[in-house]
Structures are given as structure tokens and as C-alpha cells.
Amino acid sequence: MKKVIEILVIGGSAGSFELLLKIIPRIKIDIKFVVLIVLHRKHNTNLSISELFRNKTPLPVLECEDKDKLIPGSIYFAPADYHLLIEKDRSVCLDYSEKENYSRPSIDITFKSASDIYKEKAAAILLSGANKDGAEGLKHIYQNYGTTIVQNPNEAEISTMPNEALKIFNPQYVLKVEEIIDLINNF
Amino acid sequence: MMAPDIVGDEDLEQLLNEVANVYGYDFTEYSKASIKRRINRICLLDKHKSFAELRYKVLNDQSYLSRFIEEVTVNVTEMYRDPFFYKALREKIIPKLGVNPYIKIWLAGCSTGEEVYSISILLHEAKLAHKAIIYATDINPTVLEKAKTGVFAINQMKLYTENYNNSGGSSDFSTYYSANYDHVSFKEYLRKNVIFSTHNLASDRSFNEFQLIICRNVLIYFDKNLQDKVFNLFDASLEKLGYLALGSKETIRFSHLNQTYKQVEKEKIWKKTR
Known part of the structure; x- marks a missing residue:
């Protein structure tokens, strides 16, 4: 069943950068x-990640700053070394508090926050990575009737992160990268 | 395991209003998403099973208040965090301050002091420390006590040394502290020109005029309204042609200061033009 989503959050760690290089250029412009x-x-x-992706897509690619409003049709990166939460008015709230799962930004924190604000209209993808960050947050999205996608662990460069999610719940989708791209373009 | 929130939006509003009324600590204009997470975190850490339990403890046990404030406000910091920022301070700003007979710097939200010592070292290396005063303030008296000691964990020193070197530091960083087992103590002379004091950006007034105000990763915890008030406070506390330095993801773009302040190249440093 096709669902209207308002936000797609993508969480990734080791092995995910290359995946994003495949995914981002192929996201439809509409x-x-x-x-x-x-x-x-x-x-x-000193190099900003958004600059690396800016010439790979016509969509705007931005690294979030404090209080930035999240606008549909744009691609945002959580800045390095800050947690990213979302306010009710869909502006960004950055937080330099303790690391979570040895990580800052923590995928769990952003997944949970996106779910609290966007509820069933949140979708999230958990990609390759070597720790368990993101699994609990993804489950939280699932429990709030959002759409959850895990990269097929057989394909992930490092399968720990997808596997941690699969251990604790059954997401709607377990997909390879090509299938993930198709799904994104059909939301 | 990600626990469900114990404190919901309405609970949060109620508690913050009560804390403001009873104790005078006003967190009602803090960023909601962040403070809600902090307060739910306290419930987990201190094992409050319900909102009522937390509320009772906060409002009836005054000794718990300092713990509450310490956990609600974020006190994570490091020396020379964002070395490129400190490089800009070192090369572009501090030499310009040197022309003044006295240099007054306000470090707002100094937390446990890592930034205080970072800046003090910059002033010493610029040979300007003898005529400089750093006012280091924080809302939280507990962290100020720690800041005054200048004692930090030794396992951070590798990172801090690396940061210091990347900020353009050319001395041997270890000459600034002495090591003892698992901690280091920064040298006494580095805090000779530092005045530590509590100051609440949400409610306290301007107390002096400065040539440089540094407030990094504090405004991210405030909503836009409170940010505006604090920008006014900074504006009133800054000399003409003085500098305002913020965290690497903070901006004055949304504030009226945008009209009268000019950004120093690409850095998160703005110069007051009138």
C-alpha cells in the first residue's frame, strides 16, 4: 500500500558514504x-559534506544549521558532532550533548525525534554500519506506524547495523540499494 | 532499549512554569525538542517512573534542584573544539584587540572551563594576557567550581593537544599543565585574569562592555524568542567594532543584529559596525 510520507531520514555509518553516492544522484527532482x-x-x-554532494543532484543539498526550517524537496545533512532533533514547527534543533551509542550525531536520536513529529508520515532507511545506532530509533518509527527500511545485510559492506535492527523487529522492507532507490522514487 | 517518554509536552510545560515560579530558573523558552529529551533522560537516569514522581522531587527537594539544572543544561565541551575557529581567533581577532589599552572578553556559558583555558592560552601566546580580563559565566554554579580548578581528565589530552596544534599553536602544549595520575591541572597563571561568575542569559542583565563576546553552542538550546533577547543583551554588552563569536552551526541570520553586524569572512564571528 502506498503511503504519503513527509520526511525520509537516512541513517548510515561505515560503508554508507558510497551508498549515498549511488542513491542521491538518482533521487527524482519532484x-x-x-x-x-x-x-x-x-x-x-573543514570540508562540508553537503559540498561533496551539491553537484551530484539538482536538489538543494544543505548541512543543517540551528533553527533551519526543513523544506520538502531538499536534502539535508545532520552536521558532524551534533545531535539533530526536530521541533514541532519543523525547524532543526541541534544539541551538543553526550554521545549516544558512541555516536554524535546519533541516528537513534534523529529517528526518534522525526517519528515524534511526523508520526506515520515518517519513513527511515538504515544502511551499512559497524555499531547498533539506529536500530532502536527505527523500531520507534515502526511502532508509530511509520515506514521502515533496512538495507539487505547480505549486501551491506558492514552488516552489523542492519542486523541489529532485524534482531529487534520486522521492518516493512529489507532491500538492496537498487530496490531502495526505486522505493524512494515511488513514495 | 529506547524507553517511551515519561514526560509529555503538556507535562513539560507545566514543570518548566513551576520551576520558573518556585526557583526563578526560567527554562520556558528553551528549545522544546532538546529540553524534553533532557528531562526524559533525567527520569531514566534517576529512575523516576512517572511525571508526578519527577515533579514532586524537583518542587519539594531543594537539594535536587542543582542536579536538575546540571542535567537539563548540557555541559559537554572540549578544549579548542573546532580548531579552525580558534585559528581564526588567534590570527584575525586577537591581534586586533591588542590595540586597546585593556581587553575585556566575555565567555558566556563557559561550562566546566575548557574554553576559558583555551582562550587564556591564546592571550598568553599573543603576549596580551597582562592587559586582558576574561569574564567566564555560566548559569550553573557547580560547573563554575570545576572550571576554577582547571582540572581535566588526562585521557582527553591527546585530543586537546591535537586540537591545539591544529589551531596554530606552536608551543609544547604540555607546558601549560602538570599531570597527576588520571588528571591534569592547568597552571595557576592561566586563570589569574579570569573572573568566574554565575550569570543566567535568560534573565540577567548586561554587566559590562566587552570587545569580544564568545558564546558557543549555548544558543542552540534556546528558542528564537529567547535567542533574540540574548542577542539584544550581547549587543548592549559589546563595544562598537567589537566581535561576537558563536558556535559553528549558530547564526545571527534570523536576528535583527544581521543589519548592523558584519561576518568576518567565513567564520562564525561577527563584527559590530555601529
């Missing part, structure tokens, strides 16, 4: 939802 990406990465580099 999407009607927000794409928000939480990617574990090293901070202290």
Missing part, C-alpha cells in the same frame, strides 16, 4: 518530502 541524512563521520575536517 519529490514532495524532506530528505534528512544522518551519517557518522569524523569531525574536525
